[in-house]
Amino acid sequence: xxxxMVSKGRVTIREVAERxxxxxxxxSRALSGNHPVPPATRARVLRxxxxxxxxxxxxxxxxxxxxxxxAAVVVRQVTSPFYAQVAEGVEAEAADRGWLCVVGATGGDAxxxxxxxxxxxxxxxxxxxxxxxxxxxxxxxxxxxxYAHALDxxxxxLVLCGRPAPGPEIPALVVEFDNEAGARAVTAHLLSxxxxxxxxxxxxxxxxxxxxRVAGYRAALADHGLPxxxxxxxxxxxxxxxxxxxxxxxxxxxxEFTAVFAGDDxxxxxxxxxxxxxxxxxxxxxxxxxxxxxxLAEDFNPPLTTVRTPAEELGRAAVRIALRDPEHAAGAHHLxxxxxxxxxxxxxxxxxxxx
Amino acid sequence: xxxxMVSKGRVTIREVAERxxxxxxxxSRALSGNHPVPPATRARVLRxxxxxxxxxxxxxxxxxxxxxxxAAVVVRQVTSPFYAQVAEGVEAEAADRGWLCVVGATGGDAxxxxxxxxxxxxxxxxxxxxxxxxxxxxxxxxxxxxYAHALDxxxxxLVLCGRPAPGPEIPALVVEFDNEAGARAVTAHLLSxxxxxxxxxxxxxxxxxxxxRVAGYRAALADHGLPxxxxxxxxxxxxxxxxxxxxxxxxxxxxEFTAVFAGDDxxxxxxxxxxxxxxxxxxxxxxxxxxxxxxLAEDFNPPLTTVRTPAEELGRAAVRIALRDPEHAAGAHHLxxxxxxxxxxxxxxxxxxxx
DNA sequence: ATGAAAGCGCTAACAA
DNA sequence: TTGTTAGCGCTTTCAT
Numbered sequence: 001x002x003x004x005m006v007s008k009g010r011v012t013i014r015e016v017a018e019r020x021x022x023x024x025x026x027x028s029r030a031l032s033g034n035h036p037v038p039p040a041t042r043a044r045v046l047r048x049x050x051x052x053x054x055x056x057x058x059x060x061x062x063x064x065x066x067x068x069x070x071a072a073v074v075v076r077q078v079t080s081p082f083y084a085q086v087a088e089g090v091e092a093e094a095a096d097r098g099w100l101c102v103v104g105a106t107g108g109d110a111x112x113x114x115x116x117x118x119x120x121x122x123x124x125x126x127x128x129x130x131x132x133x134x135x136x137x138x139x140x141x142x143x144x145x146x147y148a149h150a151l152d153x154x155x156x157x158l159v160l161c162g163r164p165a166p167g168p169e170i171p172a173l174v175v176e177f178d179n180e181a182g183a184r185a186v187t188a189h190l191l192s193x194x195x196x197x198x199x200x201x202x203x204x205x206x207x208x209x210x211x212x213r214v215a216g217y218r219a220a221l222a223d224h225g226l227p228x229x230x231x232x233x234x235x236x237x238x239x240x241x242x243x244x245x246x247x248x249x250x251x252x253x254x255x256e257f258t259a260v261f262a263g264d265d266x267x268x269x270x271x272x273x274x275x276x277x278x279x280x281x282x283x284x285x286x287x288x289x290x291x292x293x294x295x296l297a298e299d300f301n302p303p304l305t306t307v308r309t310p311a312e313e314l315g316r317a318a319v320r321i322a323l324r325d326p327e328h329a330a331g332a333h334h335l336x337x338x339x340x341x342x343x344x345x346x347x348x349x350x351x352x353x354x355x
Numbered sequence: 356x357x358x359x360m361v362s363k364g365r366v367t368i369r370e371v372a373e374r375x376x377x378x379x380x381x382x383s384r385a386l387s388g389n390h391p392v393p394p395a396t397r398a399r400v401l402r403x404x405x406x407x408x409x410x411x412x413x414x415x416x417x418x419x420x421x422x423x424x425x426a427a428v429v430v431r432q433v434t435s436p437f438y439a440q441v442a443e444g445v446e447a448e449a450a451d452r453g454w455l456c457v458v459g460a461t462g463g464d465a466x467x468x469x470x471x472x473x474x475x476x477x478x479x480x481x482x483x484x485x486x487x488x489x490x491x492x493x494x495x496x497x498x499x500x501x502y503a504h505a506l507d508x509x510x511x512x513l514v515l516c517g518r519p520a521p522g523p524e525i526p527a528l529v530v531e532f533d534n535e536a537g538a539r540a541v542t543a544h545l546l547s548x549x550x551x552x553x554x555x556x557x558x559x560x561x562x563x564x565x566x567x568r569v570a571g572y573r574a575a576l577a578d579h580g581l582p583x584x585x586x587x588x589x590x591x592x593x594x595x596x597x598x599x600x601x602x603x604x605x606x607x608x609x610x611e612f613t614a615v616f617a618g619d620d621x622x623x624x625x626x627x628x629x630x631x632x633x634x635x636x637x638x639x640x641x642x643x644x645x646x647x648x649x650x651l652a653e654d655f656n657p658p659l660t661t662v663r664t665p666a667e668e669l670g671r672a673a674v675r676i677a678l679r680d681p682e683h684a685a686g687a688h689h690l691x692x693x694x695x696x697x698x699x700x701x702x703x704x705x706x707x708x709x710x
Numbered sequence: 711a712t713g714a715a716a717g718c719g720c721t722a723a724c725a726a
Numbered sequence: 727t728t729g730t731t732a733g734c735g736c737t738t739t740c741a742t
Contacts, residue, residue: 058477059417060735122413301656415719
């Protein structure tokens with residue numbers, strides 16, 4: 001295959017230097033290109049490197065200081081459309097800057113999150129991005145405060161996407177969507193379609209993202225002069241299966257609602273199916289809205305009205321903000337806007353059922 | 356935060372050793388735990404490490420030989436549900452073995468693929484997994500043969516998922532689904548529902564995965580005694596947008612079909628929408644099948660009959676096979692089975708339109 | 711312009 | 727049991 005005598009094991013710069021008849025120092029200079037080297041020698045070295053199919057050892061390079069910049073995104077699971085989009089955004093923005101991007105999945109387990117962050121510290125990641133809402137308890141605060149200080153003290157940056165900073169003086173920055181505003185807006189949308197009995201499906205008490213959506217939901221209800229009791233939150237958590245189960249149960253139990261606000265689009269998918277299984281129609285009998293506008297939301301039955309949270313942009317923003325203006329940004333809180341995407345899952349409540 | 360005098364920069368093993376009053380060698384031994392160290396000293400070292408929040412420098416460690424094992428998956432894009440599942444499988448299997456997993460996205464660009472593989476070589480990845488069908492031309496064969504030899508000569512392994520080995524003597528192994536069998540099976544399913552005019556939507560000439568599906572489709576047609584002209588392949592490529600566009604056009608142009616076999620579920624999503632937009636019903640007027648059974652295929656309108664390709668299992672299998680029985684496996688070709696998932700997008704052709 | 715040599719942080723001989 | 731030393735592959739002074 002064009003290379004004479006491949007010795008097992010990686011080709012080192014020494015072999016390149018030897019073949020080119022120069023010292024390793026000269027070879028290094030020629031290869032990196034940022035030191036004056038006469039064109040002739042330079043060409044010989046480059047030639048040798050190509051012949052040998054030499055690639056530098058990133059570890060050795062990192063050790064001596066010139067390591068490749070690496071960013072890490074940590075998500076619950078890669079197969080969640082929302083997380084996948086965030087990861088893609090981070091990957092894209094990192095790649096644009098010549099950074100390497102590692103993605104880790106935790107399955108929602110704090111233990112695995114810790115291990116992964118530790119790993120990233122060992123690997124010398126310069127940027128760690130933690131994505132997704134969490135239940136914000138003392139353990140969380142301690143854990144993340146620890147990440148933040150550890151990372152910071154070695155010059156790396158921590159960004160929290162959709163989860164809160166564990167305290168005021170913490171060297172981490174947070175960028176997230178304005179969940180409360182988004183939820184308030186869709187709820188208002190439902191309200192102005194005539195719905196008065198709207199159930200929120202997919203609460204997860206303690207989870208910052210969901211709590212904010214619930215708060216927005218309640219706020220919208222209040223805005224319209226409805227009493228607090230008008231709110232009906234089903235704490236079934238997220239995921240298609242949870243949505244399906246909870247919706248099925250709800251339909252058996254009560255009739256006292258005309259619309260459902262699903263905690264996210266996956267919950268909406270499950271709810272939609274459950275409603276259809278129960279022989280009810282959307283939006284004629286029941287209206288449904290979701291959250292996130294995942295890529296296939298328009299293919300649901302019916303196409304889902306939902307809140308668009310530009311997930312890829314969130315990922316891109318996370319790295320952009322972290323890398324720009326680094327000192328000043330620490331501790332900052334960035335809020336990204338969202339908007340409603342109107343499709344076909346919302347209609348007027350059935351006549352006589354406005355309650 | 357419990358640590359006295361954090362000097363900017365990473366804590367090294369030397370500082371740990373000093374604090375514990377031992378040499379770096381002893382510290383290293385105590386930390387790694389695989390050398391006899393008296394419990395007392397060991398405890399002191401561990402204590403010091405914890406106080407200082409020490410994490411080993413992975414690069415230094417890698418340099419000296421004990422580096423962390425790293426696997427890399429390369430996909431077109433992380434947001435494709437199918438690729439995401441494969442990546443998740445690889446990630447999971449890698450994590451189970453204590454390996455680190457990096458995922459790279461190429462956007463389908465050969466250039467970026469090459470850069471990424473080079474990067475992985477630099478980083479010392481022990482396993483590189485390339486996922487997804489490709490158009491198999493000379494450039495492809497050369498490129499991948501090069502990866503294979505380069506990786507092999509430094510002791511790393513290459514696995515090709517859903518794409519062919521570039522030649523017979525190449526140190527790479529391929530694991531993929533039996534596309535032809537799967538396609539043949541769904542086509543037979545359509546045939547036995549009574550359809551005779553089935554169009555294949557989403558051909559991509561030269562692409563190995565799609566070509567195999569088309570071959571299976573043609574084979575099934577032949578199995579049922581249909582002439583070759585019965586095949587109707589629309590080469591619109593993959594993706595929801597492509598499917599939507601192609602289907603819209605097709606509906607304008609002809610009426611000579613009662614069923615469509617979409618190249619994958621995303622194409623099916625686009626086709627479904629186009630059919631609905633044209634005022635036709637699935638499956639009453641037209642039947643549709645997809646390929647892959649992505650997680651949301653059951654939420655399409657109507658729920659999609661499709662071929663289940665266990666993507667996560669593909670990812671897991673890739674690493675499992677590559678790591679097991681390494682020498683013997685090289686050059687091997689593993690085929691994973693698939694099966695049809697029957698949902699509601701297939702019905703009998705409209706009466707009088709069997710053709 | 712180029713080579714010799716030091717050193718990044720760590721582990722593994724080799725001594726003691 | 728523990729410390730001293732060498733060296734992994736590379737870049738970078740410091741001489742030449």
